[in-house]
Amino acid sequence: MARGLVISAPASGVGKTTLTLALARAYRDRGLSVQCFKSGPDYIDPAFHAAATGRVSVNIDSWAMSRTTIEALVARAAAADIVLTEGSMGLFDGVATPGVSGTGATADTAAMMDWPVLLVIDPSGQAQTAAAVAAGLRDFRPGIRFAGVVLNRVASPRHEDLVRRALADAGIAVFGALPRHAEINLPKRHLGLVQAEEQKGIDRLIDEAARFVMEHVDLDAVLQSAGDWSPQSASPIASLTPPGQRIALARDAAFSFIYPHMVEAWRAAGAEISTFSPLADEGPDAGTDVCWLPGGYPELHAARLSANKRFQRALASFAETRAVHGECGGYMVLGTVLTDAEGTSHAMAGLLGLETSFAKRRMHLGYRLAELAAPIPGYQAGARLRGHEFHYSTIVSQPDTPLAVVRDATGAMIAETGSRRGSVTGTFFHLIAEDK
Template sequence: MTQPLPPGLLISAPASGTGKTTVTLGLLAAFRAQGLQVQPFKSGPDYIDPAFHTAAAGRVSVNLDTWAMPRERIAALARASEGADLVLAEGSMGLFDGVARPGECGAGASADLAALMGWPVILVLDVSGQAQTAAAVAMGLARFRPDVRVAGVILNKVASPRHQALVRAGMEAAGLTVLGALPRSAHVALPERHLGLVQAEELPRLRQILSDAASFVTDNCDLTAIRTAAQGGHVQDARGAGRVPAPGERVALARDAAFSFVYPHLLTSWREQGATILPFSPLADEGPDPSATACWLPGGYPELHAPRLAACDGFRNSLADFARTRPVHGECGGYMALGQGLVAADGTRHRMAGLLGLETSFAKRRMHLGYRLARLAQPCAGFTAGTLLRGHEFHYASILSQPDAPLATVVDANGQTVEETGSVRHFTGGGMASGSFFHLIGPASSGDLS
């Protein structure tokens, strides 16, 4: 049985850095101001953009990933759009950019998601430094795949009325509809740091930024035409499909400015299975709830808060007591926090929780980015040994020492072995500490480590 979806659009671009996040936020906030219920989605693995989407739309943004998720899981997650008037999904990188070896139901490209869900694409084009040539680029994107339909374009960084007229003439000749033309503007720009945008919760001016973005888009785009271009697809009714096992019945979840990278679909899945989520703040020197049966430290920015974390003896002692009898798991930043020490960019070493022997450093920076396929060597976080998991890695930390037993065998999307295997340590009281730079998206329904 198929399930109808509200009409939707996917906002994409020829490349990263063209302004598609600003356009997406402006559209979400503008349509919300009109009284519409707008459901945001994000194509691919990303924590930061969806937090901004959620603030702009007033509805939780959900990640959909064709490399890491089977179509049944995507269909189940798409149910977040129930009750919405419109769906707006933000793409990642360029429209057709993905990995060389397909995953569950695609290569992770935004185009794969648009084709799967039946969403027309709006292209955001940075036209600075060009005029009619922008139409050639857009026409190439529009004709590249017959199963992906480009509904129109929004021009960004238009220099002048004359510049806009030239670009529009090129688009008309190419048969492409111009849905908006945004002049150069810096007042709605979002600040960035090394993993992308600064987190939404860190911006005291967020409400004003979103209001400015809504006004900017409303004044320079045809909102009626954009909404009219949206189309609704159908997905198989997949209630409960692709659930991610909860790590315990009562999960103590680290949640503050240092530990905030956790996917909404994981928490939703855990709750659907009856798990209770018990948030706590390591930065406030809090430890996991004593009634919890498992503890989860998400990724985030522990390096920005390392001196404060090092001084949190209450957190460190409580976590050590907890780990003696129950499982503690850390992802990326959470993994680093479970280690012995973290060396900041200035070379200063800060003491961490010490549950694992891991030593990491930001003084020796190297980007680690991409999809990951991992086979667990030991039971962990609700999964049995041998389980195949899909996820991703994105950090700049270097491993100085990783002496504990490896948690998993890990390869990238091309099947190349990855040295960041994670690690695990067991304690005499029956507890354990485990962690990895691997951000879990979900169990794999297919794939191998060759």
């Protein structure tokens, strides 16, 4: 029997990730087994969760995944003492049109798993109004269990007292109040937090966050507020076909955005995965039968990738006889030119005609439903794939054959169709699951 808790907030930027990491490390230091999940399509936070707990964290997503798939993913928590699921955006924020099992909102996960919600409230610039916000979230949707709140960034003891009194009057438990503490702010960049693997001091940051939270939050009360939960028996993750039997997967600081459940599902289906580093000028293993280039931050390493000719030659040779697929950043690297934020153009692999630029940033964000016009590794033409797109690049030129008809969560057509040339394909969206 495990205990489950969802950590959410009224909005992004309130402190969900910091509190999740701090609680995870604090409970682990107490000798508890902690399992984290990420509600929604964020592919950066799970790596931080893994650093805090020592256990792989995966995404659970009600827009892209069926309830069966979500239950299969959360079954990994069977041996855990406490499950901490970090929400995305605000508690009820999702898309207007439901997907497979919901709108992608954190509240969907809380309701589906019957896990109580621990709300992080930042009362900066307000006092009693913070209680009105918390009460509104508590009462907005039937079927959501509410544990209580942790206050973050309180200005003073007097400020804390005002907010606590108002919350008590509203019948809302307060588990703690965190004063401002700049030392535990996690570095950020344009897609969110700087990746965990890029931060040499990540353990120190998490330890400091845990120490800070232990001083100001009642960990026993938080633990008691979590709901008892018996996970279903582990079952295979549906709708995730491996792209091949032997997969060459690019993996380094420029290519790290792939959902952990994808890699796990490939392995569970019997696929073998061989990683290589384009930044180290490595090419895909010649003994593999498909190459997959995930997203990441190639724009931060464009000059180095452009200079790594051994990588480019090996990739081109591989593509002569076998399939190569790129997602988002990987797709850009398969193209001809990537222009960075300073306006400098860098030659890429040239296996597709795509030219992209970060010189004029424009955000592309949202769920994607794609119907393939041609095969990609693992899926035939006509397959419907659910994924998520998040980048700031602009297409300068895309002369190749469109790969798919792509729509957003409302059904509106999206111009970023992906493209194909021979055995090489690419998309701007990150695959989450097949739509069946």
